[in-house]
Amino acid sequence: KLTERLHKHGTCVSIQINHAGASAYPARLNGLQPVSASDIPSKKGGTVPRPLTVEEIYEIVNKYGDAARRAQQAGFDAVEIHGGHSYLLCQFLSPLYNKRTDEFGGSPENRARIVKLILEKVRAEVGPFFPIVLRFSADEFTEGGNHLEDILELLDYCQEEADILNVSAAINDNLYLQIDQMNLEDGWRSYLAKAVKDKFNKPTITSGNIRSPKAAEKILSEGYADLLAMGRGLIAEPNWVNKVATGQEDMLRKCISCNIGCADHRISKSKPIRCTVNPDIIHEDKYKETKVTRPTNVVVIGGGTAGLEAACTAAEVGCNTTLIEANEQTGGLARAIANLPDKSRIADFPNYLANRAEKLNNLK
Incomplete structure (x- = not known):
């Protein structure tokens, strides 16, 4: 139903396939111990996982193939295999988590083996004309972890069956670089995507606080990436x-x-x-479809973000609205906080509300 509804609007849709490994929520495991490459938690203070046996690894490889085939049958246009962010495949790729001494540990080729096997299995299940995306942390920004040059080497062994490379960054212990904190610039990690694109000559995706259309256009026009990923935005x-x-x-x-x-x-x-x-x-914005049925006057006291939202909403449903604010500028506390150096991005919200209010003829 989801894919059919999206296709009606002319869009393509991919689904991400992932195994959390040691990052799995213990409460959802019904008493089972999380699994991983080794017995290293995926974050400080996290649950200690159980190392997977070789037989279990190959079973997981097959399960990825099964999942990809189901996704294709359900109408998805591509699948993405998540190999970053301290999830299971990252736990094999990264020397921070992988302490194995068998064919799935040690050398870069061995640590990349599970990703290679999964991509090959997925390709066998979905055929040659179905796009496969590989997402990974191109730099873990942690001492002892993978850095860009390490990931470029690891990709030598495993990226062949991937059509698109989704270049992310960081792990659980520096989550603020993975789910970017607000003081990081728009597209700050796009240089990682460019390095991957330049080496492998494949379409790349970048992400990271991309909010400004000008920043988005700059990333694309200057060849840092071919596609932009926006989640929170x-x-x-x-x-x-x-x-x-x-x-x-x-x-x-x-x-x-x-x-x-x-x-x-x-x-x-x-x-x-x-x-x-x-x-x-x-x-x-569905609320805008229901208008007031008789003349209605609304007065909102205070033009902070809550007051602006209330006033705009009232005006948008047809109320004659008056907003009363003691200060020369609306935005309230959000406007003040945005003056702090690391909080300047917060100003985008009161700016949007003020622009929205200005366009409403029945709001004064």
Whole structure:
């Protein structure tokens, strides 16, 4: 149903296939011990995993193939194999986690073996004309871990069956570089994608706080990557692409990289995704379809972010709205916090709300 609905809108859709390994939530394992390349937790203080046997490794390889075939049958247009971010395949690739002495440990060729086998198995299941994406951490930014030159060598042994290389970064113990903190520049890690692209001459994907259309265009036009991955940015602003394409850049509800409703809720707490700047990530602007049926006057006291959102929402459903703010500028505390050097990205939110309010004729 999902793929059919998306295809009706002219889009292509890929699905990511992943094994969490030592990063699996213990509460979801029904008392079982997580598995990994070795007995090294995927983060400091994490659950100690059980090393996989060789037989279990080959069974997992086959399961990846089964999953890819199911995805293809369900109508997905591509599959992505996740080999980064301290998940199972990263736990084999990285010397931080892989202490094995058999054919799946030690040398770069051995550490890359499981990825090579999985990609070959997936290719055998989906055929030659179905795109396969490989995602990986091109630099773990950790002493003793893989760095860019190490990953480029590891890819020599395993990337052949991948059509697209999704170049990410970091591991669990430096999560702020994996799920980028707000003071990191738009596309800050795109240089990693360029290095991979230059060596393997394959389409690459980059990600990392890409919020500004100008930054996005720069990455593409200067050849750093061929495709851009946006996750949190599209939670905050599902219409990012359409607004840019139609000249509404001033109406972009840009993600501020606070990581509260998305990363913290979803990853840390296993709660449904929320968003600090997007109050309804499911129904989006559907509320605008229901207008007031009689003249209605609304007065909002205070033009902080909550007051601006309330005033805009009231005006958008047809209320004659007055916003009263004591200061010369709206935005409240968010505007003040954005003056701090590492918090400047927060200003994007009150700027968007102010632009939105300015366009409403029945809001003064």
